[in-house]
Amino acid sequence: MDCDVAILGCGPVGATLANQLGAAGLDVVVIERDARVFPLPRAIHFDGETMRVFQSLGLRAEVESISRPGTKGMHFVNAEDRVLMVRAGTAAEGPQGGANNHYFHQPELEVVLRAGLARYPNVRLLAGREATAVEADAAGVRIVLDDGLHGGIVTSVTNRPDAAGPTEVRARWLVGCDGGRSMVRRAIGSTNEDLGLHQPWLVFDAILERELDLPDYTVQRCDPARPMTMCCVTGQRRRWEIMLMPGDDPEAIARPENVWPLISRWVTPADARLERSAVYTFHSVIAHGWRRGRLLIAGDAAHQTPPFLGQGLCAGIRDCANLAWKLVRVARGTAPESLLDTYERERRPHVQAFIELAVRLGAVIQATDPAVAAERDARFLQGEAQVFEYPQPGLGPGLHAGGFGGVLFPQPRLPDGRRLDEALGNAYAVLGEAAAIDAADAATRERWRAAGAVVLRDPGEAVAAWWRARGLTAVVLRPDRYLLGAARDAHELASVSALMA
Numbered sequence: 324m325d326c327d328v329a330i331l332g333c334g335p336v337g338a339t340l341a342n343q344l345g346a347a348g349l350d351v352v353v354i355e356r357d358a359r360v361f362p363l364p365r366a367i368h369f370d371g372e373t374m375r376v377f378q379s380l381g382l383r384a385e386v387e388s389i390s391r392p393g394t395k396g397m398h399f400v401n402a403e404d405r406v407l408m409v410r411a412g413t414a415a416e417g418p419q420g421g422a423n424n425h426y427f428h429q430p431e432l433e434v435v436l437r438a439g440l441a442r443y444p445n446v447r448l449l450a451g452r453e454a455t456a457v458e459a460d461a462a463g464v465r466i467v468l469d470d471g472l473h474g475g476i477v478t479s480v481t482n483r484p485d486a487a488g489p490t491e492v493r494a495r496w497l498v499g500c501d502g503g504r505s506m507v508r509r510a511i512g513s514t515n516e517d518l519g520l521h522q523p524w525l526v527f528d529a530i531l532e533r534e535l536d537l538p539d540y541t542v543q544r545c546d547p548a549r550p551m552t553m554c555c556v557t558g559q560r561r562r563w564e565i566m567l568m569p570g571d572d573p574e575a576i577a578r579p580e581n582v583w584p585l586i587s588r589w590v591t592p593a594d595a596r597l598e599r600s601a602v603y604t605f606h607s608v609i610a611h612g613w614r615r616g617r618l619l620i621a622g623d624a625a626h627q628t629p630p631f632l633g634q635g636l637c638a639g640i641r642d643c644a645n646l647a648w649k650l651v652r653v654a655r656g657t658a659p660e661s662l663l664d665t666y667e668r669e670r671r672p673h674v675q676a677f678i679e680l681a682v683r684l685g686a687v688i689q690a691t692d693p694a695v696a697a698e699r700d701a702r703f704l705q706g707e708a709q710v711f712e713y714p715q716p717g718l719g720p721g722l723h724a725g726g727f728g729g730v731l732f733p734q735p736r737l738p739d740g741r742r743l744d745e746a747l748g749n750a751y752a753v754l755g756e757a758a759a760i761d762a763a764d765a766a767t768r769e770r771w772r773a774a775g776a777v778v779l780r781d782p783g784e785a786v787a788a789w790w791r792a793r794g795l796t797a798v799v800l801r802p803d804r805y806l807l808g809a810a811r812d813a814h815e816l817a818s819v820s821a822l823m824a
């Protein structure tokens with residue numbers, strides 16, 4: 324079976340990338356070991372930028388229908404329930420054109436993303452098939468598949484079902500979205516940088532069967548006797564994440580009879596049904612080498628973070644946003660292969676900022692020495708509880724220029740009420756004061772036309788406020804909505820536009 328791009332792994336990252344490449348018209352084959360969506364408890368939170376990417380897939384309404392906006396933030400409390408630190412929450416529409424935080428059940432999100440693939444006859448999902456070997460040369464990649472005996476091909480979202488199923492896939496490009504134990508990462512020969520945190524936690528979801536007086540926000544209980552996270556997910560679903568202490572047996576602790584006593588202060592078997600439980604080791608690692616020739620990696624294959632910020636999946640979705648438009652242009656021959664080298668350079672420092680903050684928060688939450696915890700509490704309780712936000716790093720060096728290049732542009736509303744990206748689609752965009760746009764020379768206009776850029780003159784006060792506050796008159800956005808650059812005048816607008824891939 325031949326295709327432009329093979330994607331190994333149909334977790335949330337592989338499914339998102341397949342939707343993006345499918346929408347762009349590439350021939351895509353997605354290979355997934357599991358016949359069905361992975362049912363164990365994992366991500367429950369994503370941020371406003373991630374929702375903006377789901378919007379770009381045309382799936383915003385579907386994702387909204389299985390999630391809820393999180394308006395109350397995350398509270399770090401000590402063993403006496405005194406608030407040490409808060410990640411702010413708000414009910415207001417945030418800079419990304421919706422809530423800043425969303426709560427969801429990962430298997431339901433994965434169903435939505437897989438169903439989205441059925442829109443594209445050019446995307447084929449081979450589910451229940453494991454890749455056993457990958458061979459790459461300068462022209463493409465050969466992926467060897469097992470015989471499919473442990474699940475078979477699921478045809479519900481396969482648009483061109485293949486009764487027998489292929490034994491190999493040949494692709495011009497392979498993107499490994501194949502999770503933490505990625506075989507594509509091994510084939511690339513990447514090294515893993517260890518950012519220092521590795522700790523087993525018990526994770527389980529419970530479905531409440533009657534109303535209980537539990538917090539409707541996330542609580543990080545920094546109790547040195549047993550650090551724990553409590554989350555309100557969606558509907559009646561609640562999540563507990565409980566750190567394993569020395570002497571805990573990882574298999575035994577996940578059994579219901581051992582789980583309930585750990586949370587009896589909040590809920591008992593008379594109040595709720597235990598849905599699933601599993602022990603995970605939280606890691607903090609980042610790969611060096613996200614591309615070698617025709618092989619690339621994204622998502623957990625490229626980086627893993629402890630979930631204290633709820634950002635692992637979000638980082639993988641950002642990888643897709645960064646990679647998809649570049650891969651489309653390179654596969655179509657409208658951009659040089661070297662464009663793909665900007666992917667890791669731009670994304671790695673960005674994701675590293677999130678992982679490093681999660682590791683620092685892990686040190687706050689996971690303090691189990693009573694003396695260390697007491698010193699921590701005294702430090703935090705000196706004044707008001709500290710309020711913190713997610714980091715907002717720009718991209719690392721790559722395809723952008725100037726002080727604002729590589730910064731994420733917000734998604735305000737247009738005067739007609741639409742969100743900005745609804746008017747821009749997934750193309751390059753030039754936004755600015757009418758006078759600045761009208762002053763562009765012929766060569767610059769030709770660049771915009773050749774790149775398929777959408778040009779918006781005077782797009783309304785809510786959008787213009789961003790550049791006016793910075794003394795600028797126009798901005799050029801990449802298809803992933805990060806700034807290619809910003810301009811004060813026609814001359815600067817011409818130089819930024821010259822960068823368009």
Ligand SMILES: Cc1cc2nc3c(=O)[nH]c(=O)nc-3n(C[C@H](O)[C@H](O)[C@H](O)COP(=O)(O)OP(=O)(O)OC[C@H]3O[C@@H](n4cnc5c(N)ncnc54)[C@H](O)[C@@H]3O)c2cc1C
Pocket residue numbers: 331332333334335336337354355356357361364365366367368369429452453454455500501502503505506526603621622623624630632633634635636637638639
């Ligand atoms: C307890 C916990 C809580 C979390 N909470 C959050 C949170 O609140 N917010 C957040 O943003 N993130 C969170 N995360 C992280 C998030 O779940 C992951 O980052 C996300 O699932 C990664 O997606 P992925 O598609 O890269 O990898 P995966 O979801 O691991 O998918 C990889 C896929 O590749 C397939 N595959 C692998 N090898 C092969 C092969 N050889 N052949 C065929 N198929 C293959 C696998 O079957 C799998 O389906 C959490 C994680 C855990 C464990």
